[in-house]
Amino acid sequence: MLTFLFKLLGIKHNVMNNRIVAYLLKKQEANRHLVNYEPHNELQKQYIQFLPDKYAANLKLYQTQQNFFDYKDISKWTSGFYENNAGDLARFFGLNLCIDQLLEEGITGDIAELGVFKGNSAFLLAKFARLINSQCYLFDTFEGFDDRDFEGNAETRFKQDFSGTSLNSVKELVGTDNTVYVQGFFPNSLQQINELEGLSLVHIDCDLGAPFKAALEYFYPRLKKGGFLIMHDYSSLFWPSAKEAIDEYFKDKPEFVIPIPDKSGSCIIRKV
Ligand SMILES: C[S@@+](CC[C@H](N)C(=O)[O-])C[C@H]1O[C@@H](n2cnc3c(N)ncnc32)[C@H](O)[C@@H]1O
Known part of the structure; x- marks a missing residue:
């Protein structure tokens, strides 16, 4: 065959x-x-x-x-998450390429991530924030999924995933300069911060349809022209509700989602 x-x-x-x-x-x-x-x-x-x-x-x-990219960052990319992230260097390189593109075009602004887990992707985003002197907002329960997101959702087999982390261990890996940790159930956790605006880079990696939908509704309108929205797991087939939420949201938007061939099948849009 x-x-x-x-x-x-x-x-x-x-x-x-x-x-x-x-x-x-x-x-x-x-x-x-x-x-x-x-x-x-x-x-x-x-x-x-x-x-x-x-x-x-x-x-x-x-x-x-340009000098953002550094091979030494791979040790943080795989720290405590070796079995997954060592096999997804394409994603590591992809994030670096997107950041390089923003630097080249001079697109600055705050950065946000929903779904931090141990901070393996967050540290790259925080490093970018420090370089351009902006803020990196990191949203997570830092205790794993919340039961509310599984209501009516077929992905219950993953319920325990991602509880093996803590706010302190993430702070150690990612650092605290130019970084705002927003701990709690998203989107309720948005109440802890002032309204965001003019975002240059948003990374959504929360796996499930409900928080994905809430994140798209909040972050997309606040992304500036040319800003990157990177969404994990779009093509993985592990998280069908995430893909559904993305497809539904972009049905009436001017941007098309572009699938990326990293391990978990991220997809990307740039705000027009
Ligand atoms: C796949 S992990 C993130 C991995 C991380 N971005 C990386 O690349 O290393 C998914 C994370 O989403 C978080 N999450 C999922 N739904 C959430 C919600 N409604 N509120 C806050 N955090 C949530 C989980 O706690 C978990 O840490």
Whole structure:
């Protein structure tokens, strides 16, 4: 079947297969070798073909133009969440590329994330906030899902997920400068802060339809033109209610969602 498909697509089956297998085998352990990445290190040269050129073959050139991306950040990306995030370097690179784009276009403004868990994605957002001197708002219960979000929802099997964290441990990983922690059930937790406006980057990673819908209703109108809205799990098939909420929300909006081939199938829009 696979051979037939490759033939149909005109792809040389063996070459393609070997590359995919090599990629899958390597990506789990890749971060170990990449944290101190130097494009001239013999061991690491083998990864160049699997990484964005900007951060590998052209790393030196990139560093003369912009310098947000840092391989050392991979250790925070995988801290306490190795089994998942080490296999999702595409997402790590994707977030960096979006931030680079905002820097290149000079789009500044506050940043927000709903769904922080241990802070593995939040630390990148907070790092960006520090660089552009804005605020990064981090929304989570910091105790896992809330029962209210499971009412009428088929995803109850995941109910216990994401309780293994705490506000203090996240603060340790992410830091506190330019960062506002908003602990509690979203959207009720919005009452703890002043109205947000002019957001440049919003990351929604709360898995379930109810908080996704509430987050889209709050954050989308507050995103500035050109701002990025990154939504996790859109194409994963693990969280159907999240995809439903996204599709429903963007039905009558000018932007189309663009699926991204990271592990959990994020999708993205830029505000027009
Ligand atoms: C997948 S985890 C976030 C992972 C994190 N963004 C990362 O990449 O490392 C989902 C998080 O959403 C939070 N969450 C889900 N629904 C929520 C709600 N209604 N209010 C607050 N937090 C919520 C959970 O507590 C959990 O920490």
